[in-house]
Amino acid sequence: MIKRTTLTEKAYNILKQMILEGDLKPGEPLVQEQLSAKLGISRTPLLHALKILESENLIVRANNQRVFVRQFAPEEVLVLFEMREALEGLAAKYITPLVNEEEISTFEESFTKAYLEKNIESYRKADVSFHLFVAEKCPYLDLKSALIRSGFLAKCLIKGLIRPPEETHQEHMEILRCFRNRDPEGAERAMRLHIQKTISCLKNYAGQLPAKGEHAK
Incomplete structure (x- = not known):
């Protein structure tokens, strides 16, 4: 067994x-x-x-x-990210006192190296690793479970990079800066803003889709 x-x-x-x-x-x-x-x-x-x-x-x-x-419709992805904004924002807040310097530096280096080398695949892997880290580091079981159990965060990350590194690199650096400065509220704001910008991108994309029953032109 x-x-x-x-x-x-x-x-x-x-x-x-x-x-x-x-x-x-x-x-x-x-x-x-x-x-x-x-x-x-x-x-x-x-x-x-x-x-x-x-x-x-x-x-x-x-x-x-x-x-x-599973294939996700654009509106399904949008709902997932609206949920994610609140959940991952809270997780970023609560892990701020727990993240050590080595972890911060590792993510700074992996993001920046991939960004400067314009290596999209490496950047995507750094992005997945970072957001899973935020969820797994969360000290509160119910919040951690909400992010990880039932495949929630995996469903958010399955789509890959929605915005290019040119837009998100500094956002990731700001979240890490808040971790280093032991600024929980700042980390939550930075994480929420990071996800809000992706939500705006998803809404713009959804608005370009044909309505049900119509064909794309």
């Missing part, structure tokens, strides 16, 4: 990371035989892992029982 649980968790974590990294893309079918062989596990723990991901709405099951990575 212990071994099965461990294999299930392993499969779940790998598959979730593959979705976050874009190795498994929205709308892509998940073929159990291929995944089982790739992960080196039997189908039983894989099925359990898929059920967890399905319960988190990261994958969906069609009427024919085929399983796919």
Whole structure:
């Protein structure tokens, strides 16, 4: 039983990371035989892992029982980010006294290196790592669970970079500056503003979409 649980968790974590990294893309079918062989596990723990991901709405099951990575409509992404503004803003506030200098410097270096080298993929990975760090560092179980459990933050990050590093680099630096200065309220404001700007971008994008029943021109 212990071994099965461990294999299930392993499969779940790998598959979730593959979705976050874009190795498994929205709308892509998940073929159990291929995944089982790739992960080196039997189908039983894989099925359990898929059920967890399905319960988190990261994958969906069609009427024919085929399983796919979930595709998010623009309005669904917008709602997620409006929720995220409040939740991650609070998390940034509460972790401020807990973040150490080494952690701050590591994120400053990873963001800045990717930004200066114009390496979008490295910057995206730094972005995912940073926002997961904020959630996981949160000392309050209910807030931490709201961000991490049920795949909430993963659903926000699955889309990748919505705005370019030229817009977000300084925003990340400001959040880190507030961590270094032990300024909880400033960290919350900086995180909320960071996400608010992305929400504005998402609203602009949604406004350019054709209405239901219309075709894009």
